[in-house]
Amino acid sequence: MTRLALVGSGPDDAAFARIAPRAGGAGIVAVTDGAQAASNNVIAAATLAELLETHSEAIDAVIVQTPTNERASHIEAAATAGKHVLVKGPLGGSAGEARQTAKACAAAGVVVMAGQIDRYRPEVGAVRASMDAGQMGQPGLVRSHRWQPPPTSDARLDPIRSGGIFIHELTRDIDIAAWLFDGPPDTVFAIARGQDPDRPDAAVVHLGFPDGGMAVLDVTTALPEGEAYWSLQLIGADGAVYADDQHNMQLLYAGGSPAARLTNTGDATVLAQLEAFVEAIGKGSDPAASIEDAVLALEVAEAAMASAASGRAATRTEDGYVLV
């Protein structure tokens, strides 16, 4: 059994506890930093440092879901202690910080998996599977929308702690685009909007890939409180895939205009992510969502921030992204 510790609280605490036994017989055996324990039989430590000091032998791996600006130190501490690491969300607050983390983790020789939760959505799995089966041909366009209500936690609301819309949110969509195009974008352009210019709640990132590839990624955290909306399209030379919440809506008639209800996919996403992590640990292999992918997503997000601030496009050079 892979013994897991939840470091920091996240929206998937309960799901992890519920599905861990299905992921190669893993289990949540410890929690820190306020993560919700599913039973009284787990170790509850105030901090990761305390957990590693007092119960290091009781855990094999950690799931880090602390605020973005605290993540790098937690990842490095766990890796240095010989624990495998699954990181929920971006690897850190900046690409530079993430590169340092990647270096430290490489020296530790443990499995570090950048969460990239959206790769494990069943819908995205179907998109990727169609590509891998050769049905799509050369990808031409990736188009995504992810609309969410405003964050509720203090850490998410604070752009310093969360990284804001570009780091905390758009790294997810950038990772999907780079993954589907199998490489980094060569051009980045972005626009951000919000009542407070320092805290935009809507952004569009427009990416160019080699051979004419393109991606348009649209994210907002300004939906009214309630459910989110998501869609992803891939248009390839030979095929196209459309994954869209609209298509998966069911209708409820209870007087007046009907309401739409999304047919949800249960725990499938979190389970697939955890299975991939546990499998990589078991095999001692590099996870598909690598630490390098996470660094790239941060590099592109930073280029997008620079583009949005300057109104200019950025292109990829040997020295990174440069505004033109």
Added chain:
Amino acid sequence: MSSSSGNSIFRVAVLSVVKHDYVPLGLITHPRFNPVVVADDAAQPDWVHERNQKLADQLNIPYVRDVEAAIRDYDVQVACVSPEAERHADLSVRAANAGLHVVQDKPMSTLVSECDRIVEAVERNGVKFLMWNRDMLPAMLLARQELQSGAIGDVRAVHVDFYFAKDAGPRRGEQPPGAPKIDWLEALKAAHVDGSDGGVGHAPMGELQIEGIYPLSHVGLLTGARVKRVFARTAAHFHQRNVDHGIDDLASVTLEMENGIVGTLCIGRIGRAKHDNDGEIKVRILGTAGAMVIDEPRPAVRVFYRGRTAGDSPAARVGGDADWLLMENFAQAIDTDGDTILNARVGRDIAATVQAAIDSGRTGRPVEVS
């Protein structure tokens, strides 16, 4: 020009109809518009005359190989203009100068300067101009109705997908090495049989130029804002004829608009195999108090049957009255000296946005819309 008011009937001259005939056929859904003549210039090639004659026969009206004579002799008040794209402006300007109100097929022109010429002629002659558009489709009416009711607050962003699931000759790379360039005009003339000849003309045009006015008109109507700056990526991704002529069949455009509104447009002629409908056409609107996801082809009925060919779309649009509504809008504009839903000036601005997007795609940099 005869004056018209109230419920008077408008006599219409169809000035060339070399591509699809949906504009003149859409026009006659309204009983106040009565086509009385098809006309074109005598110097046009035979294939143009053949297509003009065909519509004249279909409508049981004469075909006259002299535009000015037809306008003079048939007492017309309205011109329906649908020739090759590069002749749009010429015929519309001549019609406006003759005092006719003009309904014109897209694109407005292949050149922004020609669009300017239309604007000048229409405004100087005090006639009405309507660019054919899809803004009266039922789904778009619903979107506007919800916006007007305040259901999602003020518009912050509009995102449009506009993919036509149509083929366009050999796929990219399908031609043998050393094959000559595909002849644009001949290819588009041949595409007439299945109605995919929207870009017919001598000048090759990409999807942005051919179809861009439809989604950009949606964006303009829903936001009421003009586009100030664009960033675009363009590619010839699917079809060899687009590769041969260096024009896009796939494009994505980010729009910076007035009042801080953001737009995006993804457009392409993606090929028949890539959709179970005529294409994925969606409008997503983000407001200050909510959001909407609108499927433009709805309402539709899906039809499946043994022996269905790959070219048959299983989804059929039903229940719309878009053509009649467009013409009613046009008639009201004439009656009341009001504006049409897509007038010459707005059409010209859309053409300028398209041109800026093409320029941005070429340079990799954002471009101001002139």
